[in-house]
Amino acid sequence: MSRCLKGNVLHLYGDSTIRQWCEYLTETSPGLKTFDLKSPKQNGPFLPLDYPNNILVSFRCHGPPICFSSVSANQLRYIANELDAPLGGTHTVVVIGIWTHFSTFPR
Structure with a gap:
């Protein structure tokens, strides 16, 4: 790898899911x-x-809707x-995965 x-x-x-990756x-x-950090x-x-x-990986959680514990608004x-x-x-590789937190909303 x-x-x-x-x-x-x-x-x-x-x-x-992306955090787990x-x-x-x-x-x-x-x-x-x-x-x-x-x-x-x-x-x-x-x-x-x-x-x-020379490998750098960055992870950042998506914005609203958030379905887990409290998160500071500045995060x-x-x-x-x-x-x-x-x-x-x-x-440069960009991976976006946001499906699960939107599953509780209507299409």
């Missing part, structure tokens, strides 16, 4: 270490980094607004 991710920046935006990557890639476990943001392999960001921030390029 480290060979595949080497030299890439992954931006993960979404709900708990971030946790899985961190647990299974020995070089990825999460930089402690003093973030709540449920909503992040998280910033795992593998410096020797809520709409993914559409966050997409303006990353610098793109051939080594």
Whole structure:
């Protein structure tokens, strides 16, 4: 997995499923270490980094609707607004997963 991710920046935006992807990557890639941002476990943001392999992973929870415990208003960001921030390029990957928190709303 480290060979595949080497030299890439992954931006993960979404709900708990995407957070679990971030946790899985961190647990299974020995070089990825999460930089402690003093973030709540449920909503992040998280910033795992593998410096020797030049891998950066960022996770940020989506904005409303939120279906879990209280979240500070200054931590809520709409993914559409966050997409303006990353610098793109051939080594940038953006993953968006927001399905589950919208399942309680009518189509």
